[in-house]
Amino acid sequence: MNSKEYRFDTNSRLHVKNGDFAQILLEGNEIEVEIMCEERAEATVYVQMKDVSVVKLNTNILSGATCKILLWNNSDKQLKVTEEYHVKSDGNLLVSYGELSSGNMERNSIIHLDEKGATAHVFSATVCGNVKKSYIEIAHHAQNSSGEMEHYGIILKGGQFKIEAVGKIDKGASSSKSHQSTRILTFDKKQDAIVLPMLLIDENDVEASHATSLGQPDENQLYYMQSRGLSRQNAMELITLGYLLPIASKLQNDELREILERQIEQKVKELWSM
Amino acid sequence: MSQLIIENLHVSVEGKEILKGIDLIVKENEIHALMGPNGNGKSTLLAAIMGHPKYEVTEGSITFDGKNVLEMSVDERSRAGLFLGMQYPQEVPGVTNSDFLRACINARRDTPISLFKFIKEMENTIAAMEMKPDLAHRFLNEGFSGGEKKRNEIVQMKMLKPAIAMLDEIDSGLDVDALKLVASSVVEMQNETHLGLIVVSHYERFYQLLQPTHAHVLIDGKIVKSGSIDLVTKIDQEGYDWLLKELNITLKKEESKPAVSLGSCAAAVRSK
Numbered sequence: 001m002n003s004k005e006y007r008f009d010t011n012s013r014l015h016v017k018n019g020d021f022a023q024i025l026l027e028g029n030e031i032e033v034e035i036m037c038e039e040r041a042e043a044t045v046y047v048q049m050k051d052v053s054v055v056k057l058n059t060n061i062l063s064g065a066t067c068k069i070l071l072w073n074n075s076d077k078q079l080k081v082t083e084e085y086h087v088k089s090d091g092n093l094l095v096s097y098g099e100l101s102s103g104n105m106e107r108n109s110i111i112h113l114d115e116k117g118a119t120a121h122v123f124s125a126t127v128c129g130n131v132k133k134s135y136i137e138i139a140h141h142a143q144n145s146s147g148e149m150e151h152y153g154i155i156l157k158g159g160q161f162k163i164e165a166v167g168k169i170d171k172g173a174s175s176s177k178s179h180q181s182t183r184i185l186t187f188d189k190k191q192d193a194i195v196l197p198m199l200l201i202d203e204n205d206v207e208a209s210h211a212t213s214l215g216q217p218d219e220n221q222l223y224y225m226q227s228r229g230l231s232r233q234n235a236m237e238l239i240t241l242g243y244l245l246p247i248a249s250k251l252q253n254d255e256l257r258e259i260l261e262r263q264i265e266q267k268v269k270e271l272w273s274m
Numbered sequence: 275m276s277q278l279i280i281e282n283l284h285v286s287v288e289g290k291e292i293l294k295g296i297d298l299i300v301k302e303n304e305i306h307a308l309m310g311p312n313g314n315g316k317s318t319l320l321a322a323i324m325g326h327p328k329y330e331v332t333e334g335s336i337t338f339d340g341k342n343v344l345e346m347s348v349d350e351r352s353r354a355g356l357f358l359g360m361q362y363p364q365e366v367p368g369v370t371n372s373d374f375l376r377a378c379i380n381a382r383r384d385t386p387i388s389l390f391k392f393i394k395e396m397e398n399t400i401a402a403m404e405m406k407p408d409l410a411h412r413f414l415n416e417g418f419s420g421g422e423k424k425r426n427e428i429v430q431m432k433m434l435k436p437a438i439a440m441l442d443e444i445d446s447g448l449d450v451d452a453l454k455l456v457a458s459s460v461v462e463m464q465n466e467t468h469l470g471l472i473v474v475s476h477y478e479r480f481y482q483l484l485q486p487t488h489a490h491v492l493i494d495g496k497i498v499k500s501g502s503i504d505l506v507t508k509i510d511q512e513g514y515d516w517l518l519k520e521l522n523i524t525l526k527k528e529e530s531k532p533a534v535s536l537g538s539c540a541a542a543v544r545s546k
Contacts, residue, residue: 225364227325229378231347234349238373239366241369242366
């Protein structure tokens with residue numbers, strides 16, 4: 001693996017090649033970044049957003065390439081992110097969002113599956129005690145394209161959370177698949193959580209589904225866990241970690257996984273000691 | 275010596291009295307078979323001892339090693355040495371078996387168990403219960419078959435080493451080989467730790483493997499008869515009718531829910 005570190009404070013471009021592990025730190029007011037993943041390359045990109053207010057990200061995944069991207073929001077400022085992705089034939093995109101920051105966040109992300117066989121997998125893990133609003137769309141423009149979204153969120157007292165998750169299949173994009181699931185845990189009555197799953201389908205021969213759960217932790221689960229000696233708080237911590245920890249292994253990099261797991265565990269400890 | 279003492283226990287669920295004065299003493303090394311027709315309070319008794327929030331104790335006392343159990347939270351009861359192997363173990367997606375058990379063990383210790391020691395112990399226990407090695411990394415009971423869930427309850431019991439364990443129909447969902455395995459694990463654990471047990475089962479074969487020291491029949495919220503393993507055999511062969519006749523009690527019929535065809539209103543049918 002070819003590890004490279006970058007720090008961008010102005011508009012920048014990045015070519016990623018086969019075997020690259022690019023770590024990008026974004027610091028500045030307004031930054032636009034273009035990323036291109038070469039044909040048939042397998043590459044990983046880790047983007048940390050720190051002290052940045054506006055981010056625009058344009059990404060192209062060329063034919064046959066597999067690109068795993070993790071956007072980690074460390075910004076405690078108000079953050080606005082606009083993303084556009086284009087995935088070419090048989091290209092694979094995995095984009096994960098780690099949202100543990102205490103700043104407000106607004107995201108608008110559109111993933112275009114431009115050519116046949118293109119796939120996209122979106123995964124997000126969010127802790128929201130502030131205002132976090134996302135619009136995430138996977139647009140299928142070609143045959144045999146496949147899109148999947150999984151969103152996990154922990155909403156705290158005073159949090160305002162909204163996610164619009166859209167799977168859109170154009171006419172002619174036959175044999176495409178669009179699936180999504182959203183699991184939101186709330187811990188208080190005083191929060192605002194809105195989940196809007198949408199499937200906009202203009203083609204008959206497709207596979208599509210969505211699933212959503214939103215609510216407080218199951219009392220039966222808590223009783224079961226307590227009956228084995230865990231305090232209610234310990235049980236809540238474990239359930240919360242279960243929602244958040246999987247994002248740490250999305251880039252399949254052990255070193256990074258350990259760093260992120262520590263950050264998540266720290267964050268969860270903070271939450272429950274409040 | 276570990277001792278669980280239940281005196282004159284009355285328990286209600288949603289305002290309805292289920293247990294109407296239970297007296298029971300369980301000491302270490304003892305196995306108490308708890309029998310009785312369905313819906314007469316066996317599971318209620320076990321859940322009330324464990325502290326399920328739905329079950330309200332209205333009268334009586336539970337003490338364990340001299341401590342007032344009714345004043346303890348569910349997790350305190352567990353840490354004090356009580357264990358309930360449940361009839362329907364909950365699924366908890368997102369939490370792995372090993373993370374869960376390690377947290378449960380650490381909740382009982384001042385310093386956390388070493389990862390190496392924990393993994394070794396967990397692997398040995400999983401192997402002893404003839405379960406697949408990936409059990410540790412699977413989410414707690416999620417997608418487990420009925421038998422796997424029950425065996426996983428025993429894995430947890432073995433790892434947590436309670437002083438008094440209650441097993442609520444732990445045998446249902448187990449095939450014959452698994453039943454033998456569970457019974458022999460329980461007996462083996464008892465030899466090592468002097469575990470005291472309350473066992474609810476409808477399966478005489480399971481009791482024969484366990485050889486209970488005491489047997490009780492619970493009808494309409496009361497223990498109406500106590501005895502030895504001979505009582506288990508007699509009930510297996512003759513049912514409860516002789517006992518009902520002897521004690522001159524009639525079983526209350528369970529509220530039967532009428533079958534309702536799709537397309538008609540269930541509430542309207544039931545109210546007729």
